[in-house]
Amino acid sequence: MNRPILDKNLDSQLFTEFYYLKEELIQFCRDYNLPTSGGKIELTNRIQQYLKDGSVLKTNKKQRTIEVNQTFSLATVILPHMRYSEKHRAFFKQYLGPTFSFNVPFQRWLKENSGKTFQDAIDAYPILLNIKKKQGAAIDKQFEYNTYIRAFFQDNKGKSLEDAIKCWRYKKSLQGHNKYEKSDCNVLK
Structure with a gap:
C-alpha cells in the first residue's frame, strides 16, 4: 500500500501505520490551525487525536x-x-x-x-x-531514522551508508513499524 496523503480525511489508525517527517506534521498542523509546537511524538499524538474526533490536544508549554x-x-x-x-x-x-x-x-x-x-x-x-x-x-523514540541506521550497521558490517539509506527509504514507505529487519536488505538486490 502506498503511503496515504496526510490530510483531514485520513483515518487516525491508518495515520499511525506510516512514517511522516516532522516537517509534514508541522505543515498539517498549520493547514488545520493546530498548534505546531512540540516534538515529533507530541505532533503525532495531536494529529492522531484530531483525525480521530476533531478535537485538539492542549500543548504542554x-x-x-x-x-x-x-x-x-x-x-x-x-x-x-x-x-x-x-x-x-x-x-x-x-x-x-x-x-x-x-x-x-x-x-x-x-x-x-x-x-x-x-x-x-x-x-x-x-x-x-x-x-x-x-x-x-x-536514541530517543522520535529519532526513528537514527535507530534504524544503527541497527542496520550492527547487522551489516561493511555495508555503506548509501545502502542503509536505501533500506530506510524502502522501510518508511511500508505500512507498519519502522524498525530494521534483515529482510529490508532485499531492496539492495
Missing part, C-alpha cells in the same frame, strides 16, 4: 526558568526547566575540561535532578560518560 544571577558556583542549585546558556557551558568546561558538552545523558541527568547542585552535576558527568561509552548512547 513548559515554563522555562530564567537564571537571573549570571554568576555560578559549585553550590548553584539546578532549577526545574533551567535553560542552559554559553555561560553555563563555560562554567562546566572550567571543571570538566575543554571536551565538555551538554550531551543527551547529561541533559537528561540535569532535568531529572533539579534541587541538586552544580557540584553534583560535575561529579555525575564522568560517570555518565563512562556509561555512554560502555552501552552506547540511547
Whole structure:
C-alpha cells in the first residue's frame, strides 16, 4: 500500500501505520490551525487525536526558568526547566575540561535532578560518560531514522551508508513499524 496523503480525511489508525517527517506534521498542523509546537511524538499524538474526533490536544508549554544571577558556583542549585546558556557551558568546561558538552545523558541527568547542585552535576558527568561509552548512547523514540541506521550497521558490517539509506527509504514507505529487519536488505538486490 502506498503511503496515504496526510490530510483531514485520513483515518487516525491508518495515520499511525506510516512514517511522516516532522516537517509534514508541522505543515498539517498549520493547514488545520493546530498548534505546531512540540516534538515529533507530541505532533503525532495531536494529529492522531484530531483525525480521530476533531478535537485538539492542549500543548504542554513548559515554563522555562530564567537564571537571573549570571554568576555560578559549585553550590548553584539546578532549577526545574533551567535553560542552559554559553555561560553555563563555560562554567562546566572550567571543571570538566575543554571536551565538555551538554550531551543527551547529561541533559537528561540535569532535568531529572533539579534541587541538586552544580557540584553534583560535575561529579555525575564522568560517570555518565563512562556509561555512554560502555552501552552506547540511547536514541530517543522520535529519532526513528537514527535507530534504524544503527541497527542496520550492527547487522551489516561493511555495508555503506548509501545502502542503509536505501533500506530506510524502502522501510518508511511500508505500512507498519519502522524498525530494521534483515529482510529490508532485499531492496539492495
